[in-house]
Amino acid sequence: xNIVLLSGGSxxxxxxxxxxxxxxxxxxxxxxxxxERESMxxxxxxxxxxxxxxxxxxxxxxxxxxxxxxxxxxESVGISVExxxxxxxxxxxxxxxxxxxxxxxxxxxxxxxxxxxPYVNDDYFKALRRLDAQAAKGEANLVLMGxxxxxxxxxxxxxxxxxxxxxxxxxxxxxxxxxxxxxxxxAQGALWNGGVFAYRLGYxxxxxxxxxxxxxxEDLFAKYDTLTKISFDYAVVEREDKIQVQRxxxxxxxxxxxxxxxxxxxxxxxxxxxxxxxxxxYVVNELNLPIVCMGLKDVIxxxxxxxxxxxxxESSSRIKPIVDKLDQQIMFAEKSWGxxxxxxxxxxxxxILATVKAGQHMNYHSHEHRDEVWxxxxxxxxxxxxxxxxxxxxxxxxxxxxxxxxTILADTELKVLxxxxxxxISVHDKRKFELEY
Amino acid sequence: xNIVLLSGGSxxxxxxxxxxxxxxxxxxxxxxxxxERESMxxxxxxxxxxxxxxxxxxxxxxxxxxxxxxxxxxESVGISVExxxxxxxxxxxxxxxxxxxxxxxxxxxxxxxxxxxPYVNDDYFKALRRLDAQAAKGEANLVLMGxxxxxxxxxxxxxxxxxxxxxxxxxxxxxxxxxxxxxxxxAQGALWNGGVFAYRLGYxxxxxxxxxxxxxxEDLFAKYDTLTKISFDYAVVEREDKIQVQRxxxxxxxxxxxxxxxxxxxxxxxxxxxxxxxxxxYVVNELNLPIVCMGLKDVIxxxxxxxxxxxxxESSSRIKPIVDKLDQQIMFAEKSWGxxxxxxxxxxxxxILATVKAGQHMNYHSHEHRDEVWxxxxxxxxxxxxxxxxxxxxxxxxxxxxxxxxTILADTELKVLxxxxxxxISVHDKRKFELEY
Numbered sequence: 122x123n124i125v126l127l128s129g130g131s132x133x134x135x136x137x138x139x140x141x142x143x144x145x146x147x148x149x150x151x152x153x154x155x156x157e158r159e160s161m162x163x164x165x166x167x168x169x170x171x172x173x174x175x176x177x178x179x180x181x182x183x184x185x186x187x188x189x190x191x192x193x194x195x196e197s198v199g200i201s202v203e204x205x206x207x208x209x210x211x212x213x214x215x216x217x218x219x220x221x222x223x224x225x226x227x228x229x230x231x232x233x234x235x236x237x238x239p240y241v242n243d244d245y246f247k248a249l250r251r252l253d254a255q256a257a258k259g260e261a262n263l264v265l266m267g268x269x270x271x272x273x274x275x276x277x278x279x280x281x282x283x284x285x286x287x288x289x290x291x292x293x294x295x296x297x298x299x300x301x302x303x304x305x306x307x308a309q310g311a312l313w314n315g316g317v318f319a320y321r322l323g324y325x326x327x328x329x330x331x332x333x334x335x336x337x338x339e340d341l342f343a344k345y346d347t348l349t350k351i352s353f354d355y356a357v358v359e360r361e362d363k364i365q366v367q368r369x370x371x372x373x374x375x376x377x378x379x380x381x382x383x384x385x386x387x388x389x390x391x392x393x394x395x396x397x398x399x400x401x402x403y404v405v406n407e408l409n410l411p412i413v414c415m416g417l418k419d420v421i422x423x424x425x426x427x428x429x430x431x432x433x434x435e436s437s438s439r440i441k442p443i444v445d446k447l448d449q450q451i452m453f454a455e456k457s458w459g460x461x462x463x464x465x466x467x468x469x470x471x472x473i474l475a476t477v478k479a480g481q482h483m484n485y486h487s488h489e490h491r492d493e494v495w496x497x498x499x500x501x502x503x504x505x506x507x508x509x510x511x512x513x514x515x516x517x518x519x520x521x522x523x524x525x526x527x528t529i530l531a532d533t534e535l536k537v538l539x540x541x542x543x544x545x546i547s548v549h550d551k552r553k554f555e556l557e558y
Numbered sequence: 559x560n561i562v563l564l565s566g567g568s569x570x571x572x573x574x575x576x577x578x579x580x581x582x583x584x585x586x587x588x589x590x591x592x593x594e595r596e597s598m599x600x601x602x603x604x605x606x607x608x609x610x611x612x613x614x615x616x617x618x619x620x621x622x623x624x625x626x627x628x629x630x631x632x633e634s635v636g637i638s639v640e641x642x643x644x645x646x647x648x649x650x651x652x653x654x655x656x657x658x659x660x661x662x663x664x665x666x667x668x669x670x671x672x673x674x675x676p677y678v679n680d681d682y683f684k685a686l687r688r689l690d691a692q693a694a695k696g697e698a699n700l701v702l703m704g705x706x707x708x709x710x711x712x713x714x715x716x717x718x719x720x721x722x723x724x725x726x727x728x729x730x731x732x733x734x735x736x737x738x739x740x741x742x743x744x745a746q747g748a749l750w751n752g753g754v755f756a757y758r759l760g761y762x763x764x765x766x767x768x769x770x771x772x773x774x775x776e777d778l779f780a781k782y783d784t785l786t787k788i789s790f791d792y793a794v795v796e797r798e799d800k801i802q803v804q805r806x807x808x809x810x811x812x813x814x815x816x817x818x819x820x821x822x823x824x825x826x827x828x829x830x831x832x833x834x835x836x837x838x839x840y841v842v843n844e845l846n847l848p849i850v851c852m853g854l855k856d857v858i859x860x861x862x863x864x865x866x867x868x869x870x871x872e873s874s875s876r877i878k879p880i881v882d883k884l885d886q887q888i889m890f891a892e893k894s895w896g897x898x899x900x901x902x903x904x905x906x907x908x909x910i911l912a913t914v915k916a917g918q919h920m921n922y923h924s925h926e927h928r929d930e931v932w933x934x935x936x937x938x939x940x941x942x943x944x945x946x947x948x949x950x951x952x953x954x955x956x957x958x959x960x961x962x963x964x965t966i967l968a969d970t971e972l973k974v975l976x977x978x979x980x981x982x983i984s985v986h987d988k989r990k991f992e993l994e995y
Contacts, residue, residue: 136850137850395880395883395884397873397876397880398873406866408866409902409903410861410863410864410865410866410889411865411866411884412865412866412867412868413573413574413865413866413867413868413869413877413880413881413884414868414869415867415868415869415870415873415874415876415877415880416869416870416872416873416874416876417857417868417869417870420854420857420868422866422868424847424866426847427847428847428848428849428850429843429845429847429848429849429850429859429861429866430849430850430852431849431850431851431852431854431857431859431868432850432851432852432853432854433852433853433854435853436834436835436852436853437852437853439834439852439853440850440852443832443834443850443852444850446832447832447848447850452847464901464902464909465846465901465911465975466846467935467936467973468936469935469936469952470935470936470952470973472901472909472911472935472975474902474909492953494933494953494955496931496933496977498904498906498907498909498977498979499904499905499906499907515906515907515979516929516931516957516979518931518955518957520953520955536904536907538902538909538975538977540933540935540975542935542952542953
């Protein structure tokens, strides 16, 4: 099975766990059957591989997520990198061209597309295989998954099938309705449109060439920023007559808000927290500090390096505009070489804890407006400062004046305490160089 | 006026703001008329000095609070240091001997004793002057403040006066009653015993000599740890016949729990926090992270380097046993030379931000089991390492191996990032030396 997982943009709806550079799909909020913590993207990937060990998984995403994806899924997963955000039609066209030109998938092979963040069980992935098999038959150009509604939701578009068969041609599509309209649709046998569908590769490639002037994947990639923002639903689905829907009645949760996320949690507390006489209280604590909750009901508490949220369950869906107003510094980020965490900010200085993974290294870079001091906390490796390489071990100190080129290479995992000193400390004050060695 | 402020022990009832080494009276939770933040002890001291600029203030407290008191009140305040905790009779006896032998207060002068942590306004301090004046008259050996009850509280002892006059002899004392009994007391004209009283110095000094075998202040100090724990109420007040009470009907709050503390706050938020559609919600945030509260009612949120509390207002009084169970590392402390904050703890390392006040210096010390690295972040001063002194400025790095003696002296306020490296990192691993220079 060829499967494209659409890994959407960053967002603040799960603040303080998600932010401008850290998307909800990478938060390790679930548990594997072995009791390890895993993220949405890890869960979905594990579930796919369980149902189809040979599945060729490609993640369609933006540049900013590439490090996190490799950190969480390893190097073997395919990634179709969108140079910028251009909505789902360009993204699916690019991923399809990537499958064809880079991965060598044939035009007659079918491809399944689904979001990276549903909270589902194995039934869902079995349904994806049926979707894949149905697309392969070629009866229709597109085969959609139609999710059996559990309530008259206003959050989803609806698909009206022509029959009540498990697989049926589509009669029509309906935009997100109000509750009363939704009730009428459901009475007509309507299904939710969860943005999951399958097609034969050649079909979408032809649609792409119809709408976009390009030769191959590389060309499409190069001109990606010139493309018009348009959704796949609008550009393709709603204009297609030969379109089928397959019913899916298994468990399906769309984890977009704190309220739905906590419903999917296996236990009320993740991280260091004590609950005393609490009812329906969930805590996700990424800080190294205990949280004590007493006498609360229907409350969500979450703490990370970005901040602390305390919200009643209902209100948590209103978080975005409130958090948008916070003037936030990025306090934690995953990088290709590891991660960093801001420990302290003072006028004229910033203190960072950097973790460099074994075998990885930072870019070779310099800063114009700040000096830096590295204190090696643990691990072993090498630093290169202005071209000079030397080994480092715990307790070693490396001082780098503004302008000096430097990098650190980890032989074993390195933890480095970095003190930045300067009047203007900014992530933008960075010049990168090639490593010559 | 000679006034002794009893500064009680540390406690966790206002966790995470108070802990084993940081008492509630030092938390800067109030505002001065000029809008600066101040602690309970600073507020009380400022209020005393406003009513009586010449008041001789002595704080009776334990060794652990001396640094915090000097940091907050300056060097001119008198401190009677209890070598260990022995309840209020030994503490008041020691403070009285201190006033007599160290401060030169005469036996006929009157002394007022009151707790350091009431939340009161200027009326209270005017009442203390009346108490002082009444004690000076010598009509009674002790003059107590009797607080007009506002409700039949179970939290206080009651004083039954002989008459309804403003100053009256005491008929009898009653232990903390249940609500129904309290109602009966109040119907009889009973007053709350807030632990505030005045006496002529010689009286308590004689009581002390009756009960304890000592010569003078130094001798009492030396044998303090051998004294029996006994309260002043039990040892003196309840056995004294010549005892008067003065009515006080002004504002008086006993700030012992989060619930009463938040009632005394001038505004719902201290620190970085946003409240959205909240009702009766109080936030005290000492962290450098935003707190977002949404849709909450009657909730108290507090965050410090020690942890995060989220509690409904009622439940907050139950905090102590819960927090007692947390295995807590001290994350922040005020020292005589400044303060320190733990930024990070890893296996084999600990990172600390130390602030050394201008003109101050750490003890000259060494560690047996850890190396340390100092990174100067800001300020200027000098370090002494194994007897060698040299000046330091921002960006300088000082490495100290286990066993090496070191200290840092601040010419201007110094901020120092300290990395501790070693398998066993403990506050107890410290040897102090005399500075020879």
